[in-house]
Amino acid sequence: MPNHSNGKPALLNFNEAGEAYDSDDKKPVILCLGKPDVHYSEAYSVKVLFDLAAFYDALPLYENLAAILLCQHAADEALPVIRQHPNTALILVFCDEPCLYPHDGNIPTEQQLTSAWQAWQQAYASYPELGKTHNPQDLLLAYLALRGDCLLTPERDLSSALSYRYPVLELFDLGDSQYFLKQAMRDELMSPVSLVDRVRQCTHCGHNKLNYVDLCPQCSSLDIKQQSAIHCFTCGHVGEQQRFMDGGRLVCPNCLTALRHIGADYDRPLENMECNSCQSFFIEAKVVARCLHCDHENDPSDLNIAQIQSFRITDKAKFRLRVALDERFSLDLGEQVSRDYLHWLVDWQLGLSRRHQIEFALLCLSFNRVEQAVDELGAAQVYRMIGQLGTQVKDRLRVTDVICQYEDHSYLLLLPNLPVDHLTVVQQKMRQLSQLVEGSSALDMAVSYYHAPSELVEGENGEFLIARLLAEASGHD
């Protein structure tokens, strides 16, 4: 809580008579941008601000914030700021103005507000670790979870690249929505509920404002026209019908034969398009999907296809909010590398191993029953076991070993320059781990190993290898 004795903005409290008064009590606060039409009793402390800058400044001030009411325009501007501020990201927001973003409904009566707030508080209580969350992704998951598994639904928006946007994702500033959702699906944090639409995107810029045009297959010119062509049997000349017209007759412009009888003197060849640029005849024009955004010409069958879906958060995501956000459930193994960097490192080591027979080992350490263990033994017991295991593992690592928390309860250890006979020692040590820590069998710890160059497989890359090790360790092979 910042010290706001000096920089405290001028806040106005209203009593029942509508008179402003100063109050510092611990009543739940309703922060209002603009004066609400609804009257709230003394049970709430109503703070009204008219200036947007002052409103933003007030966001971090209240710990016992019940709700925010947006009673004047600028809701579109204020709502993202509210959601991106860690203090107010999950708070109930009500708004009467039309708004680009989703909120919790129209300005409620006191009764409605009370019940909504109570429900919110109840939901909030089941996620005790939420207060520590600052990561926008977790805030988003929490936002959805606190609102009764609210769906993440797309909305039509012609100005966006895909013609659809996810307003909630925008609220939390999560970057490219498609990329985010793909990651979230891979991590099993979100699961699709229903397919809303399927849109085709430019392969170059990803926009879906495409214009399907038919072009000359020879020179790709746009300037083509339907043509009735005539084929003279006498000389084989094929040309535009207009050039054959001679008074009321058809005369071949090439051999000057009068063409009188269809099928006997002439016919209409199938080619019935002509290019005005290169004069070539063709049957079917080449159709391309030209991107109106970047002018890239796509083959219609090559276009990227994006599925526009609505999503809900998974149980795994809720578990993550409840448990995994708690750092005490993670092994404390010192400094770690990111997944992408691990991929790169493994690929590099594999490359070295192929070329120079460099030896290295990759270990996957996985706890497969943390969730159940928390339920069965209680969080405190699990904290203790994980803490002990972390210390044990850390003691056995060399300074040069690389660690990555690849998934919530899976760790990958890259042990460079490890001869194959040393690997058996490592394996032995790891096996001993569970015996050293009492009760740790409840976590169902499993370890899988890989050693290069002894297990080197042609064509295998880092990502494959890691996926295989993870699968082996988690038991679903």
Place this chain on the structure above:
Amino acid sequence: MIDFLTTVFGLLGQIWLSALIDGQRTAFLLPAFIFIELSLLLVIVFGILHWYRHRQAFLSMPSTYHPRVSIIITCYGEGREIEKTILSFAEQIYAGHIEIIAVVDGAKQNADTFAAAMACRAWFERRHRNQPLRYPNRSYRVLPKWQRGGRVSTLNAGLHVAHGEIIINADGDTSFDNVTVALMVRHFQDPNVPAVAGALKVRNQTDGWVTRMQTLEYMMSIQCAKTGLARWNMVNNISGAFGAFRRDFLRKIGGWNTHTAEDLDLTMRIKAYFGRHPNLYIPFEPHAIGFTEAPATFKEFRQQRLRWDGDLLFLYLRKHKQSFRVRLLGIKNFIFTVIYGVLQEIILPFLIFLFTLWLFVIYPAGYAWGVLLFVYFLYLGQAVLMLALYYFLISERREQELWIFLWSPIYPLFAFFRKMWSMVAALYEIVGRGHEETSMAPWWVIKRGTKF
């Protein structure tokens, strides 16, 4: 009429008798037999020359007359052959609208023809909204007559639904040059023209000698004869395979009439107004050409001519004997119809037959053969003259038709057989009422037609 015939017969009989008595003069009497042919020949030759002189003026006359034209295509068992016909009308170079109506007689029995007609709709429709029409200004409809009713009912059904100012009737096995409609319509600019006769050629010319001979015959009897005769407004017949009519006129005279040879019947009925309306004129357009399938074997050819020539006699001497009046036909067409229709087509074959028989009975074979050789060269001369007139003045496909002269020496023999066969047909009609055996309509329709 009968009186007139007896007079002619009497006159010829006297020539005949004197020749019989004084056998030595036979050779000199020969031209008497071809007197009839010769008179026709002269009319035709001068007609063609006259036509040729005025042809350029006719073609270069500016025209903005492009009325809607309805084509009635009579389809029966042609199958996919009708596609050629329909396509050839779609391909017409004509600024106005052409309504193509494929009337399928007995669409139930002729399911393949009906299916082919339905399939042709694709040419006149758009596959999608942005596709330009392949044939703008052309419309197409199929009119299936589920119950077979014969040619006449087919034509009248087409006439009933036609919207065009000009009606063109066409056989399902006949395809047309792309200037046909434009040339035919050009004649209708003259309000006195109730109908225009169209030209026919043989599509399967190269199938064999029978079709080669018929090609020559068509050239002489259609391209030449009709061009010449039409110049003097004496066209003998508006072909059932291809003719054009002013719709209102056609409807007023009641459309086509039952019985066989409905085309000749219609021509006679139009001509029956010539006496009262001397300005009426039926032109012939030799460059509006329908290519039709001719009988490819000799047997089929004989069957076809047995029908045609028998029908001719039925029409002239039975159904339309009342029309042989100067008051109805006008003097010119009266004389012509008698000379052409009765003398040349019906009586001359008998005369030639009897003459040949008599020649061999009276004279030594050598002399008889000599006379026949003379007659042969006479007819060859006539044929070559006609073909030359055709080739140099009328033909529009000279480069493809030089072969006709090569085949012309056989033609007189073919013509001789044709004449003899036409006599058989006449006898068959007189004795056996051959016209009632037509395949052009089902028996239950024929049975109800008025007896003549």
